[in-house]
Amino acid sequence: MKLKSFIKKQNPIKVIVFVAVVLYVIFSSGFIDDAKKSASMMSSSIDEIEKGDVNTEGNLEVYFIDVGQADCILLKNDNGNVLIDAGNNEDGAKLVNYFNDLNIDTFDYVFATHAHEDHIGGMDDIINNFTIKNFMMPSVVTTTKTFEDLLDALEENNLKYYTPYEDETFDLGDCKIRVIYVGNEENDLNDTSIVLKVTFGDTSFLFTGDISSSIEDEILFRDIKSDVLKVSHHGSSYGTSDEFLDAVNPSYAVISVGENNVYNHPDDNTIKRLNQRDIKTYRTDNDGTIIFYSDGISINVKTIQTDTNG
Numbered sequence: 001m002k003l004k005s006f007i008k009k010q011n012p013i014k015v016i017v018f019v020a021v022v023l024y025v026i027f028s029s030g031f032i033d034d035a036k037k038s039a040s041m042m043s044s045s046i047d048e049i050e051k052g053d054v055n056t057e058g059n060l061e062v063y064f065i066d067v068g069q070a071d072c073i074l075l076k077n078d079n080g081n082v083l084i085d086a087g088n089n090e091d092g093a094k095l096v097n098y099f100n101d102l103n104i105d106t107f108d109y110v111f112a113t114h115a116h117e118d119h120i121g122g123m124d125d126i127i128n129n130f131t132i133k134n135f136m137m138p139s140v141v142t143t144t145k146t147f148e149d150l151l152d153a154l155e156e157n158n159l160k161y162y163t164p165y166e167d168e169t170f171d172l173g174d175c176k177i178r179v180i181y182v183g184n185e186e187n188d189l190n191d192t193s194i195v196l197k198v199t200f201g202d203t204s205f206l207f208t209g210d211i212s213s214s215i216e217d218e219i220l221f222r223d224i225k226s227d228v229l230k231v232s233h234h235g236s237s238y239g240t241s242d243e244f245l246d247a248v249n250p251s252y253a254v255i256s257v258g259e260n261n262v263y264n265h266p267d268d269n270t271i272k273r274l275n276q277r278d279i280k281t282y283r284t285d286n287d288g289t290i291i292f293y294s295d296g297i298s299i300n301v302k303t304i305q306t307d308t309n310g
């Protein structure tokens, strides 16, 4: 029976009861709540969200430095500096100048996420030119010249490296750094990457090194929800799965990638998955150096065009 003919055949009281029952079912099913939730998610922009009253000292600055097809991230607040990776070999001298210009002489924590050249290339220059209080890297070693340069620099500066454990936390003022993952699989250096979540007040950042989707699956149910995601492995097709993006649920993403790189990074499907979720995505090849400013409540972004590709 069609709805129209059903209504015609019933008396008005029955029709009113029928409509009331239908409306009750719709409202009590949570349909409206879900619709409200997805509408607010779609319109969310960190700049506009007041996340609550938090008591944070100063600001946190997070620099995604344009080092071409490589990673280099600086975290900076009134209490100190943290470095995550140091670009390729040829970036070392440039990074030393860059950090000198920012009046940095000490790094409280340096993380070498994993032993590939595009993450540890400039690390020997960093070790030789700055005071480093804590140097962290995975326990998996390799035999490349770049890695040996790093070990030599540590030795010459009487520094020992430390491999953090999962869930270990480090403080930098009110900024908390949590180790989400450290791998020890020797035949895939990317998957040894140290994954870090940095929380400052109500704002958060997730740094994924070069992990692949198999590690993303492993950490899917850990504390990874973050406002800003450093997209893993330069946006390659091996990471940034739908499930991972849904779990992190970031408002912003950053891809550290070289212009016209031979690997064809980032992968089109990675970009598609980010776009489908309305995640505002910055890329070092297009945007240059990308700086996020957090006061613990909101996040602002600034980009600085770089004339050298890294």
Ligand SMILES: [Zn+2]
Residues within 6 Å of the ligand: 070, 071, 116, 118, 119, 210, 233, 234
């Ligand atoms: Zn890499």
